[in-house]
Amino acid sequence: MSSPNPLIDDGVPRHILSLLSRLHSQSLQQEAGIVRADYDAAVIDGNMKDKFIALEAEKCHFVYQLARATGAKYIVEAGTSYGVSTIYLALAVAANCRATGGEGKVIGTEHESEKAAKAREHWQECGDIVQGFVELREGDLRETLKDNLGAVDLLLLDIWTPMALPTLKLVQPKLRPGAVIITDNTIASAVGYKELLDYMRHPGSGFTNLTLPYHKGLEMSIYSP
Template identity: 55%
Template sequence: MSSRAPASAPTQINPNPILAPPHIHALLDRLHAKSEAQEREITSADYAQDKGDFDALMRDKFIALDRDKCWFVYSTILSMGAKNVVEAGTSYGVSTIYLALAVSQVLEMQNKSKSGSDSRSATGKVIATENEPSKAAQAREYWNEAGDQVASLIELREGDLRETLKRDLPTVDLLLLDIWSPLALPTLQVVQPSLRPGSVVITDNITGSAARYADLIRYLNDEKNGFRNINVPYNKGLSVSVYVGKE
């Protein structure tokens, strides 16, 4: 008996895990294209500017989390059943759409699996953070374009996240750090008391910006702070830190 696969058999797994209506896929394609076009125009000289000039340059830029990294974070949320997610650094809200889609599916799966004796619906949300008012306003427009499946799960906190995340946090399952590097460690320290054992912290550009993340890296590597870390080899690195609890 021949073991040769049929000619029509697929040769690889479809790498896109996103389950969403066509209009959301089209929206994400459009937003990623805008972000990628902007990033191609940023030069090394731009990054060498002083902070004030660089901030002004970046004020209208997407700088969205890379598409393949968004897929990874989305899959991580599904695999761990994360219901409450915090995003530090929302910008125009592209990655937030992926977070909300994943949380939506987690809630759907958990509600389907409930026994008849438990009538309570599972609840969750994505807490997004943005300091730039124009970006926050535009992000809301994109989420509304995506529809209620996305928009209804997002709580946007505007202002300095070191202050806005100090209050009313649920038990946090996943924290995404995709933010200006000096704010990464202060943000983690604000959110950490709300992390549950087994929660995950994902940090973008952990190798590409290692020097700027030095304080965060030292903190994550110090075992007394309760994290176990691994780097995923995406472009410029993506770290996954599992919180096991402080000693």
């Protein structure tokens, strides 16, 4: 029996499921050719310019379920790349808005303009159910997230590790009590994330933290100041 997929259970249109399956395959294929040195700070931007490095499907399913369970309607995603995880987040926000009314959106962030353009194409292919729930902020997120943020229900940190703590500090004043922060690869990249993890795990930080046993780790933190 195949494993359950919350998107199928939620009636997500078939053309979006097919697109996601194709994009995840392309991402995994690319990642097979990436070596650890490609992630060095001095070369990462150049090496990853044309790479998806998408959040794995099983993690995306978890984040989708989490966003649905918490009724998240205002989500910040750092970063967006070709927009794969954004699709899941937008679908969850759309479903939450359908369920309880009101408005919602995902704020995506990407500083590579070619990636941003491709992400927009993918969302357009999905249609209004995704495109209508995404606002992409192009440029360095240290600038683009400075202003015009509402109360954030969920923050996805899927970004180069040195950028994670600056992003969190920028968004933290906008996190609503009980907001969820998801950080990818916190086991495999524990060294790179040291400052972020020290900050969130410090007693009195306002964050409660749990490392989920997904491939390379996935940190789920809750902000309860």
